[in-house]
Amino acid sequence: MRSVQALAVAVLAVLTISDVSRAAEPKSGGIFRIYHRDSPGSASIHEGATYSLNVPFMPIFSNLVIFDQHIAQNSASTIRPELAESWAWSGDNRTLTFKLRKDVKWHDGKPFTAADVKCTFDMLMGKSQQKFRQNPRKSWYDQVDEVTTNGDYEASFKLKRPQPALLSLLASGYSPVYPCHVSPAEMRTKPIGTGPFKFVEFKANESIKLTKNPDYFKKGLPYLDGIEFTIIPNRSTAILGFVSGKFDMTFPTEVSIPLLKDVKSQDPKAVCVVEPNNVSTNIIINSSAPPFDNLDIRRALALALDRKAFIQIMFEGQGDIGGTMEPAPDGLWAMPKDMLEQIPGYGPDIEKNREEARKLMQKAGYGPDKHLQIKVSTRNIAVYRDPAIILIDQIKSIYIDAELDVVDTAQWFPKIARKDYSLGLNLTGNAVDEPDQSFYENYACGSERNYTNYCNKDIEKLFDQQSEETDLDKRKKLVWEIDKKLQEDVARPIIFHARTGTCWKPYVKNVTVMSNSSYNGYRYEDVWLDK
């Protein structure tokens, strides 16, 4: 009897192992169905600044290099070759040379060469005759002097000064290589790439369809026959669609924490992950006009924030407190906790902070009998409105009575540019967890996205110093120092860093959600469906 039992156990064990091994063996075929949260304005990744574009169109393209699609935390050590076979820095760290693959074809059959690399980056730097309608990441390449080619399969980026961050910027989902022979206008409507999937159609407000590229340069990939994005702006309908099996995956990082609970209760088998997305919710202050031209009032404002309350109310505790850079452990450049807590307003004793804030307000002439009346401006979108309301409630404790001023999307940036606001609630997304991207874009004097026109030449020198630093540990310390100063200067007080959810059906394999960017993880070349 015992031997029969042993035999049965052994047979079961073998069956189980073979099942597992079979399940682990990727299967080709199937259409990957994802709902999309909105209709992107075009199909051209280089001309947009929203991941609504990256998610559906990143699978069409290839970069020179790309962050490993299966390591959630993007970093310099997870950068992998894609159109490049290899790369090398020159001895003076001023030239980055890429050896390119020779077996790559564009989706229309034309060969990919180094000229395409030069075309793409010349256009991004504004040096070519053909122009993008919009070029939101031109500043990424400010330190690139020129892109040169050596034959058809070698391209070099010559820099004005060393910038180790360049490689990380090139590894972002925002840095695909475009074909020279296709105009920017065509790329907005019918993009041609070298990636694992070919563009089929984009019906505005309806769907985006991609099909397998049989000539993809990575042999055997992709596994999927295609990807279909159904555009469903109504969140309830979209989630119900996922639960009912109409979709294999939700739109990445778009499921809020309360909704995630609903999904899990209605579809317990769904695989759901919650990750930080490197988007900070922050306050923009018009310091060029009263009352916030007064540093005391700005400091009082920073001291009044109860960041934990924001996170508790909005994310049921699943959010992070930090400075400009994404908090650890997912963020690579976050200040250590003890350093963070030394910054005014970050200390754990909220009442003590607010008492100090009230003293600053009284010094500025306000008090229990004389409240400061302001408006808190923000976009008419829930993720903006909700924290703005909490902010208004919190600053009541320091004699500030604020009224919510919701601004139509079309008017938000023109209003900010006109300085027609005193306090605004804003969201800042970072495409790469990289100080160069964050500091220059949001805090450098004269930068287009430096909405508050914060300008501190001393800090700017530190920006350059960290940017040139090739020693990682030294660079980190410089970044911490800069981040601390930015918070102390109340340049753009960071309230919290959000975490959001993504869910997929258990038969979807090989999906990895990035934990320090929402823009880089959508190549989907080795995603497969186990059904």
Next chain:
Amino acid sequence: MFAYIVRRLFLMLVTLFGISVIIFVLLRVVPGNIVDILFDAAGFVDPADKANLERELGLSQPIVVQYLHWIGGLLRGDLGYSYVSEKPALEEILPRIPITARLAGLALLFSASIGIPLGVISAVHQGSKLDYALRVVSLSGLSLPSFWLGLLILMASVSLFGTMPIFNPNPKTWLEALTIYAVPAMAVGFRSAALTMRITRSSMLEILRQDYIRTARAKGASEASVNYHHALKNAVLPVITVIGIEAAFLIGGLIVTETVFNIPGIARFLVEALRWRDYPIVQNLVMFIAVVVVVVNFVVDMLYAAIDPRIRFGD
């Protein structure tokens, strides 16, 4: 009659011209344009790039020139290009019209086929439990917003059947095809059915108290004959008016229904185009809707004469 029709046709043209001016001006009065929205996605506004793009799209021209350009194109059948998709506006609008037409048609059919019989039953059984029950149903129809009803239907179908009737451009079976239109049509038509029912009921009650109904009964006509042959025929005139108005009103209801059921019709497309300030799409779609409303009103007026021989236009 002929003079009346000519007069009505002339008024239709004047109305459409007025609408074209109003929509054109209103769109430009609303703050922000497509260029602002495109730059919103970029996170900043570059004045030089913005000016270039406005020039490229013709937005920097004087408003009168822009209007004449649009109307001239419209008369030639050239609707221009969508600012967002950069495709011809006609190519964007045309495939969506049959989708909304089917949905609206089914909703109206549902409204009339449910509202009129229930209204008659309610009137005939005035004061009975059935009457009260039907009045509660009609009140709930008027009170429930169609988007909420739509969401309830979706949630119920997911929890009861494990699936949901959202739009699929290529339905596999006729049943699926019917479901993807019929369910949203019911959601949007429920309010309309409730209104139709209430109008039918009150109109029927008024007619049933007329002398000729009493005479018909005295002559021994059956209840069915009295109710449906004598009363309903005369009570239906205001109902037709209401259905005509509802046909126009339906577009408003369809916006939310198309959003909830993810139907790529013209109502949802119009809202999205407005969000993007996609002028060529919004202007042409509003004109299309205006034409439909004006024509429906015209047809309703013509139906009056056909149904009630006492009405003779232009006499």
